Amino acid sequence: MADYTLLHLLPLICLLTSSTVAQNNGNISIGSSLTATDRTTPWLSPSGDFAFGFQQLQNNKDLFMLSIWFHKLPDQTIVWYPWNVDPLPRGTKLELTSDRGLVLSNSENSSIWSTNSIADEVSYGFFNDTGNFVLARSDSVNIWQSFDNPTDTLLPTQIINVATNFFYKAYFATATWDAANSSNAGYQLIFNEMGSMYVLKRSNERYFLHPTQPALPASDYYLRATLNFDGKALWSLPENICADIVGGEGNKGSGPCGYNSVFRLNEYQRPICECPRGYSLLDPNDKYGSCKPSFIQSCDEYKLGSPEDLYDFVEIIDTDWPTSDFERFNPYSEEDCRNSCLKDCFCAVAIYRDNSCWMKKLSLSYGRKDTNLKSKAFVKFRKGDVPPQTRSPSPPVSEPKKKKNGALILVGSVLLGSSVFINFVLIGATCLGFFFIYHKKIAKIPQINDVVGSNLRCFTYKELAEATNGFKQELGRGAFGIVYKGELPIGSTNIIAVKKLDRVTQDDYKEFKTEVNVIGQTHHKNLVRLLGFCDEGQHRLLVYEYLSNGTLAGYLFGDPKPSWDKRTQIALGIAKGLSYLHEECSTQIIHCDIKPQNILLDEYYNARISDFGLAKLLMINQSRTNTGIRGTKGYVAPEWFRNTPITVKVDVYSFGVLLMEIISCRRSLEGLEAGGDGGREILTDWVWDCFQEGTLEDLVQDDIEALDDVKKLEKFVMVGIWCIQEDPSLRPTMGKVSQMLEGVVEVTVPPCPYPFSITV
Template sequence: MGRNSNDPLWESFRNPTDTLLPNQTLERGSFLVSQKSQANFTQGRFYLRMLDNGNMVLVTQSVPSNMDYDDEYYNTQTSDTTNATNSGDKLVFEENGVMYVLKRNNQRQILTPRSIPSGSDNYHRVTLNFDGVLSHYYHSRILNSSGWNILWSQPNNICIEIDGDKGPGSCGYNNVCSLGSNNRPVCNCPKGYSLVDPNDAYGDCKPVFSISCDEVGRGSPEDLYSFIMIRDTDWPKSDFQIISPSTEQDCQNACLNDCFCVVAIYRSNSCWKKKLPLSNGRIDTNLNSKAFMKIRKDGVPPLSIPGFPNSGSSRSKNWRNLSVVLSALLGSSVLVNILFISVFCWGFFHIYKKKMKILRPTSHVADSMCHSFTYKELVEATKDFKEELGRGAFGIVYKGVMPIGSRNVVAIKKLDRVAHEAEKEFITEVNVISQTHHKNLVRLLGYCNEGAHRLLVYEYMSNGTLASFIFGDLKPTWSQRTNIAMGVARGLAYLHEECSTQIIHCDIKPQNILLDDHHVARISDFGLSKLMMINQSRTLTNIRGTRGYVAPEWFRNSQVTVKVDVYSFGVLLLEIITCRKNYENEESYGPEAILTDWVLDCLQEGKLEALVQSDFEALNDKKQLERFVMVGVWCIQEDPSTRPTMRKVCQMLEGSVEVTFPPCPYNFSITI
């Protein structure tokens, strides 16, 4: 019997690429493959496979050989070698949004959460993202402005789950992976390294300086190299020697005196020496480790002057050629020689001086990637400061367009409270700000310090402020809110403990938390509080901050520490949990008008569900809800010594440290 003429030879619905739609299935032997990057739709290196043994797995591949690496970073465990009928048969994505592995005995292993937005009111899709995370999205059929929201994703932490000996990991070689919102990885080159391809943040990083065994004997290692210390960062697959037992200082010395060693990891009285390329880089707060990264003391190699290259062979060749010319000229008359030498010296000095001026403009910002702009350039970039993005205590922010690396759109802040005569202090503080690099901080790209004009150029954050996100008409998902809260906590922990100069923000609030393209929380305006003090009296009682977020010690004659940020974060955390401002209208809210008081009442009375009414995702995870609320109350304790550090806050939010029931935060015997 011949084939029906109406039967298709091939159809796209039976051959998905990176996305499953409702009513689609994946039979044994079928797969999804990610795209290469967010903007590149060619084949990537992450695969979802329905294996012949019945398992659904996520794996990485070697591109372009298309050979699977051995390590599976997610596995449904639906194969059964002892009973074939218990093994998975196919992956099914139903019309109602439920996805499961259907076994040969017709039993189902459900992969989606129990509570799923209605299929009749929402569109659903499951996509293997370019970064290797499998995500289930839903989109309201009624509210077009709601966008695609995350229902669930796997794996829970791709930075850690990809742990094979082959391949670079979730980020490229020498790159470092940290967990962003919705379980998506965020990749950042460590200090002293830059992207091989500036347009691929998830790709390989290269050192911007040289570490070579050829330099052995040319000087002591102490003269050539120093270390940058990074906490809780590791490249677990790049070890070439383990020293145990070891002290922290012995670990540094061992790496310093080994020309192959680029990083030493110290943890639990042991030292791991690592060499290039570094693979499977990740940030993991459970490590409790210190990474000592070796860098040259003189930073990047000195820039070459045209005609005088740095490379030894070409430089020797150029000088040989020059010596031939000089020999010929010196054989002529004395007068000609004097004229030639005078002109040569004048020209060399003039060109060298001009070149140095180009290489080192008026910045004075040492060892940073910060650009110095003229005021005219920023006027042109903003079209005479036409489009205002927002305003706050430090000045007005405008949208601008200018090419800085791979970026075009930038945010330009005009500072209006810096003393114009304090140029040295301004440059010092800008230098400190520019050297802070963390995925949860808005990066400073450049500045202007020209006459009366003081401006800062930042990354542009496309999704605006956290305030507009959590206080808007559409309530963000619980997973979005928890990821944002943890991102802010990690950013503050970095400012307090990990960057070279400790920074107290002094004004943590939703308006100073921005959201990038992937809704990753990015802290803005850090370092500006100290910068604004340039023309203010530096008394302990000089209150800075915003009403409702200001810690009690600001009102007392007591020392202000990083704990003021912990207090502000506690208020912010409670706002993120409830999607409510810390102060509301008393006529409308009554006894619930003051958020901190209401949260405390609900916690003590065991009525936390009142804080997240109709938020089914939050209600389905009451343990996490209770943990987050208790952390918020610990942070707003009136006594600063009782508040946890931001590092401990991170551990408490993640669940790696137990959170005990907090005491009442208020000491009513103290008058504020």
């Protein structure tokens, strides 16, 4: 079991007498409901220790959270909430129903969230004194409970079962997996009534996560284990996060704090995240989040002047980002270390320690401050962009500035004392001079400098030609170019994929800039990461991370057929990636060409959306655009052919087709060119026929795993049919698609997807 965060226990902060509001036995009957208002009384556990209902937000009295909280504590600390439900407006209703369990609906009676994954009819609800809300059958068997759906808090008696492997390297692990004897592996994390937390092995052996027994019975104390940094730490793992963070290939992600941040422990061994000088929080409200630099360093700026004139360093003691190195020099002097970083346009920070120099580039990961490091960090900043800590209210004017001011005053005096004609001549000459100087500077900066992705590396064509061995090994090709495999000379795992545009027309260059700009602004686990680009002369290339398992097309339509579980996880990953592009980016992005060839798979077969060359961008206040037909035959939404505005719903349509391919492991137009095979030529038609006729087993044929999971199969098919509705307004958003696939939102029976078309 591995965890990326701390576990803390909260001691009793307020003892209350038992003279509380009169309690029932904790039973909640079918038909009971709560409404989000200021005066609604929540459902209480028998002792009144816990409350379940709507808690009003402190910073917005018109918004509420459906949650469970410590009812008797002054601050009413929340211990559970539906993790995928946003703050709710006044008037939202929660009702206990027999067929869907708990149902959360808005004022228009539309469902927002429910526990509809339950298989049996609910007879009643029970809210017990452990803080667990339970839905039960008539024979008192539990069929849903909040303890099985944790968020950021564990309560005594709560058990967490093994879920999934987490591919980021852990800085703490219990190592309770026994490869030699898998039957004795750890399979449950238990938080018991005495405040102990341990991993239970199948042999009933216990592996405790703390050195001594806390002995804090839940009957005398309110206890909780959280994934946050609040509460008084009675014990924590690891004991010193700073000391346990080590550099290495496996350390992915930002670390305990965000990117470009620095982590340290205070005197109480509590974590503190800080931005280094010259950086500020990306989100001012997230003190544990990433930090952004005060300037964006560009290699092209080095052409405009010497590095010494452009940049300087802020020196920080005992600070390092151990996983962000791209170069090391040894032996080296401190002055050589500074100069090397100063002259390298990729270097953002240099670390000097023990006659060695480590050069680092953005994004900086696993930043830490520790007196044991005995190091100096030289953090680069552009002159004029003074770090916030050193900025003064009214900086003194430097000597060169005084001289420039003097020259301007002299010109003014000459003009005032000259004839009108001479004045015009001088003004014209001055303006013309400024024009040529300005034009010369602008001409030196390539157009691609408007790229927002501040962490993208600018490669030379020679570098990429050498990295790909003369563009020798082809990985694939698309409408705009060929992708080659390459390897950078720095490091041992720098395998890359280089996309080389094979045409250099004005339209292609526009697509090139689009792709760089789009991917440079995105960051999501289900999107392919762009590492850099080349914009040199007629050469236009994009450099991506290399994904070892190729395209979804090769995986999906190959032999043997991928497992049902793996296919459903891939479908969910694609949905979440599209939801991010459509709903979470500041500039809404329509991909326009979703298909199996544009979905790549990493080493763990996680889906990663690629190829944004056709992407269409929408500003926040836009919802649709007009453009020529884009996409691939078999995945193109009907509105492309109707000269109607294009919205994100074209991606939803393409995803629906792709989802059907994932379900059936068949291509969308399989056999069409060869004359077909009995009505299965067009996959979307065949899926609709199978759904209508109740023969979904035909879609998966001999796939035993899928046939044993017939409810999920039916749900995925219905989601796919909703996505390919001919009327775009009937298609769900990708956010809702994700929720439907996860079972969070109920999937209703879809109508005929093409009521406006005649199908043969």
